[in-house]
Amino acid sequence: MEKIPASYRKRALDAQRGKVERITYQTTYQNKRYQKKALVYLPVGYNPNDSQRYNILYLLHGAMMSEASFLGGAGTNSGSAFKMLLDHEIAAKEMKPTIVVTPSYYPNNSFKTSDYVEDDPLNLAFARNELPNDLMPAVEKRYRTYARTADKKGFVDSRDHRAFGGFSMGAITTWYVFEHDLNLFKYYVPMAGDSWTVEANGGGTEPKKTAIKLAKHVQNSDYQANDFLILASVGGTDGTSSSMAPQIKQMRQHPQQFTKENLIYHIDSGGGHDIDSAANQAYNAFSQLFETK
Template structure:
């Protein structure tokens, strides 16, 4: 399919606009999401994040955010990268406790600070306060959270989100497994006893990857290419582009078949992974996610009601407010036996 035709199809599925902060987002789908149309796909009961989660938690319940640096290569050029690391409350006082870890990736035009804000304990960023409150309430296990960026540097940021796709794929295939994971998990107390490929793979059930928008598209790439390193996946408001841009909508059957074949090649069992997919009910990307999920369920040897869940944030748009609601529900499902 030509790029012009692909863009024409996309324009029929979603409209494109800008938020007040300048972030690219998808408008309402051409067909509204209804309970009847998504009944087959819904497996999680979606609740709204409590309002008090937007406020700072008590001092003793606040996690600390730190910054790390690492080096990566993209198209034969070396880049110095930064990422933020959230350490849950109590991390510093117990030198022997090991933690599960979640890598969380932003959407187009955003950065490594978009989820956690800034370093220290007093960030009021929506995801930072969400993590503090959800862990304090014992709804989420104490978890280290890493927020990198897929942009090699700021010069790669453009308003054309489709141009980010090669960066998303390169991040999943190279930067994440070879550069970011070894640095993070050598420095912090995760379940990885060693940071070579064998050591990281041995701790995969204690590791999750999630993302919003283009970060969700990257999440599907991570599922496809790094299944040996991650057990849990949280794609929020984004389909798989492994076949084509917006492939979940324009080529859902081919997309699902390719993902299923990757599972067959890797010889993993249905209990070896869990996908917690979600989208806002008024988010145009639901027009790509829902067809893909339905087609994935046509491969029951790989995808089941237990390892592939899809939920709707009623009325939610393509923004971090809805993403926080989706995360509030999904994070409680991570690292549970």
């Protein structure tokens, strides 16, 4: 895995800086309504009055983090690692101009605890309900993605232009999105996190059962192996590799669903469980999103 160029860890030139906006929307969790926030990165050249449409990436944080953890804040001058990465990678044409949305899976800050395992129901609820029914309509009705209508038909028809990724518990959520929203997303970027579809840390404790369940999900769907791409990664010294590696190994025992072309697994040499390593992983993955068939 390549490391981010040193220049990408500095702010890009003014003319290369995308704009970050803040949006609000509402969602329901356990029969209670919540007002939520998300940040939206708009690449240089985005003009709401133009007809050009854009690919879109939803990017989710890890435990105890927030919607601002990746992009920093609104405006063009954020010095966050991911904001600078997006600016540089798009300017260098290593990544297609892409709208990037960073939400939070916490209904509000009162749900944050020191035990990340307790976040799992929130991750699942986000993938099954909030993402497709609340966040995506709010975002894609407002911004010009390839969805001609901000409803299920519009999202299904435009899935080739949509990606979901996340770090740590955001990666656990990414696997849930793969399971529950395969009809809405073609690309998946789980960074430093396994699938908990069988049990917490199940990629390591129950890798065979996890792989079987994921393979059956694809088998029972309307999609084939060439209809999706998983770009999984982890830091070389990150403890979550002990859960990711067994899961990936077992998934590759199902070649009808998971192939060397649609299931990629990279290791960031020397990388830990932190944003710096996640940025390295993202740098390599983002250039592979939205390839032309």
